[in-house]
Amino acid sequence: MLLHAANAISGSVTPGTAKTPGGTSLLLTENQQAIGGPPPLMDKLTPRERELVLKSGRRKVLNRGQTLFSQGAKHDGIYLIESGRVRVFYISPLGREITLAYWHVGNFVGGPEVFEGGTHQWSGVAASNCAVVQLPGRELRTLATEIPNLAIGLIEGLTFKGKCYSALAQMLGTRSITQRLAHLLLHLMDLYGVEDPDGTLIAAAFTHADIAHMVGATRQWVTISLKRMQDKQVVLTKRSQIVVCRPDLLEEMRGQAAD
Amino acid sequence: MLLHAANAISGSVTPGTAKTPGGTSLLLTENQQAIGGPPPLMDKLTPRERELVLKSGRRKVLNRGQTLFSQGAKHDGIYLIESGRVRVFYISPLGREITLAYWHVGNFVGGPEVFEGGTHQWSGVAASNCAVVQLPGRELRTLATEIPNLAIGLIEGLTFKGKCYSALAQMLGTRSITQRLAHLLLHLMDLYGVEDPDGTLIAAAFTHADIAHMVGATRQWVTISLKRMQDKQVVLTKRSQIVVCRPDLLEEMRGQAAD
DNA sequence: CCTTTCCCGGCAACTAATCGACCGTGAGGA
DNA sequence: TCCTCACGGTCGATTAGTTGCCGGGAAAGG
Numbered sequence: 001m002l003l004h005a006a007n008a009i010s011g012s013v014t015p016g017t018a019k020t021p022g023g024t025s026l027l028l029t030e031n032q033q034a035i036g037g038p039p040p041l042m043d044k045l046t047p048r049e050r051e052l053v054l055k056s057g058r059r060k061v062l063n064r065g066q067t068l069f070s071q072g073a074k075h076d077g078i079y080l081i082e083s084g085r086v087r088v089f090y091i092s093p094l095g096r097e098i099t100l101a102y103w104h105v106g107n108f109v110g111g112p113e114v115f116e117g118g119t120h121q122w123s124g125v126a127a128s129n130c131a132v133v134q135l136p137g138r139e140l141r142t143l144a145t146e147i148p149n150l151a152i153g154l155i156e157g158l159t160f161k162g163k164c165y166s167a168l169a170q171m172l173g174t175r176s177i178t179q180r181l182a183h184l185l186l187h188l189m190d191l192y193g194v195e196d197p198d199g200t201l202i203a204a205a206f207t208h209a210d211i212a213h214m215v216g217a218t219r220q221w222v223t224i225s226l227k228r229m230q231d232k233q234v235v236l237t238k239r240s241q242i243v244v245c246r247p248d249l250l251e252e253m254r255g256q257a258a259d
Numbered sequence: 260m261l262l263h264a265a266n267a268i269s270g271s272v273t274p275g276t277a278k279t280p281g282g283t284s285l286l287l288t289e290n291q292q293a294i295g296g297p298p299p300l301m302d303k304l305t306p307r308e309r310e311l312v313l314k315s316g317r318r319k320v321l322n323r324g325q326t327l328f329s330q331g332a333k334h335d336g337i338y339l340i341e342s343g344r345v346r347v348f349y350i351s352p353l354g355r356e357i358t359l360a361y362w363h364v365g366n367f368v369g370g371p372e373v374f375e376g377g378t379h380q381w382s383g384v385a386a387s388n389c390a391v392v393q394l395p396g397r398e399l400r401t402l403a404t405e406i407p408n409l410a411i412g413l414i415e416g417l418t419f420k421g422k423c424y425s426a427l428a429q430m431l432g433t434r435s436i437t438q439r440l441a442h443l444l445l446h447l448m449d450l451y452g453v454e455d456p457d458g459t460l461i462a463a464a465f466t467h468a469d470i471a472h473m474v475g476a477t478r479q480w481v482t483i484s485l486k487r488m489q490d491k492q493v494v495l496t497k498r499s500q501i502v503v504c505r506p507d508l509l510e511e512m513r514g515q516a517a518d
Numbered sequence: 519c520c521t522t523t524c525c526c527g528g529c530a531a532c533t534a535a536t537c538g539a540c541c542g543t544g545a546g547g548a
Numbered sequence: 549t550c551c552t553c554a555c556g557g558t559c560g561a562t563t564a565g566t567t568g569c570c571g572g573g574a575a576a577g578g
Contacts, residue, residue, distance in 0.1 A: 166380045
């Protein structure tokens with residue numbers, strides 16, 4: 001159900017261009033504070049160490065829609081996002097799909113695994129044009145033994161990922177789809193909200209299918225639910241534009257969760 | 260939906276007593292191999308280093324039912340399980356509950372967080388009498404910077420946890436409750452199966468409510484589903500005893516997933 | 519011994535959600 | 549210009565799953 005990772009700048013990878021909105025980072029968590037933002041992977045390194053790490057990396061550029069890694073494929077290290085947006089998701093053998101998150105600059109992606117070995121648990125595709133740096137597992141492992149602060153950074157990064165996965169599992173395990181949808185809308189509002197005469201417009205084009213994948217439902221059910229919300233004057237939809245009119249009612253619908 | 264962590268022995272913490280069945284470790288994963296067993300946290304340490312780590316720990320003994328940590332409470336390091344079983348779970352604000360796993364000896368528990376700071380994402384209670392060693396976060400952090408192999412061990416441990424959380428989220432996000440139940444039964448059969456005239460008896464007393472929490476459903480629905488399975492001769496139930504007669508049909512019900 | 523508590527079991531009513539299909543529309547490409 | 553394609557919207561049928569309730573039996577505890 002969409003964890004939404006935002007814009008903390010990591011280490012020295014491409015500063016500037018921090019134009020993603022808001023400071024929050026996750027979408028499907030019960031209360032933001034409990035998780036905190038994504039920790040900067042290489043912040044604690046000296047410039048020299050940082051350079052050493054980046055030197056062992058390979059830069060890749062992806063166009064929207066291109067695949068970065070696929071579930072089941074052999075794992076070979078992690079990818080630091082320099083720019084763009086990466087959607088991380090999973091497809092079941094029967095074709096049902098669940099989106100973990102859209103990750104922004106400053107995060108790394110590539111499954112819970114970080115070193116070499118094993119297979120990818122998730123798939124990642126570029127949701128917009130992207131630049132990433134691949135840190136191969138083997139090199140990363142030796143670097144981690146040599147640079148204590150890199151190891152600490154990795155541990156903190158993994159801890160953060162763990163919280164994301166946990167939050168997703170908890171929402172999926174204990175909330176109804178409707179609650180999840182309400183939650184998602186509130187979060188999207190925070191992230192992409194723009195003032196509008198009727199309320200707050202979610203200024204990002206997500207199709208009903210996109211939303212369905214984020215909350216783990218079918219496209220039709222999302223359509224129906226949105227329609228019902230519109231009937232209750234909670235939101236206003238016009239062809240893939242969603243305006244949230246009554247955030248208070250949404251809060252109520254998602255079943256209390258401090259935010 | 261129950262990840263079921265088994266009996267890999269970690270480091271030097273209480274060897275022997277590895278009487279948990281089978282070698283597999285997780286319950287709700289699509290294919291076992293892709294995850295692998297829980298990595299030994301301190302295997303790579305020298306005896307001296309190991310002692311150093313354990314020295315900073317505090318031993319705790321818990322009776323069945325006692326709480327080890329609670330979601331939302333302040334986090335203070337991780338717990339290495341020496342003996343017994345710890346159930347890790349989450350309860351939503353509305354009271355719905357989901358069980359992550361029953362962790363056995365050799366694993367550590369205590370949320371995705373490992374160092375100090377933050378709050379617990381999950382709760383942990385002793386499912387049987389337990390002995391654990393608490394490694395306080397602060398000390399763990401300094402130790403990790405000093406002993407590279409401890410940091411590597413932590414990274415591998417977190418990676419493993421990440422896979423557990425991911426597997427849970429993926430199952431919850433893309434499988435129906437019925438499929439999850441079939442999956443769970445097959446796994447419990449592997450873990451606790453005992454030969455029986457009619458098939459394989461699951462030799463562990465889980466109530467319907469326990470099972471419901473593992474698959475993320477209501478107790479009643481578990482009762483109904485089990486009854487249906489019994490009607491189809493797939494299983495045989497008599498008061499909290501479950502005998503699996505047709506594992507092949509269960510495989511089919513869970514919707515293909517190599518195991 | 520009795521009481522209490524927990525757990526299985528079942529029932530009825532209801533809502534949530536899925537599935538498969540079809541249509542209209544708007545955008546883009548040839 | 550027409551064609552195609554992706555998307556929103558909708559419908560009907562069906563299933564999955566919930567909620568709330570009651571009753572009985574086994575186990576635990578005093």
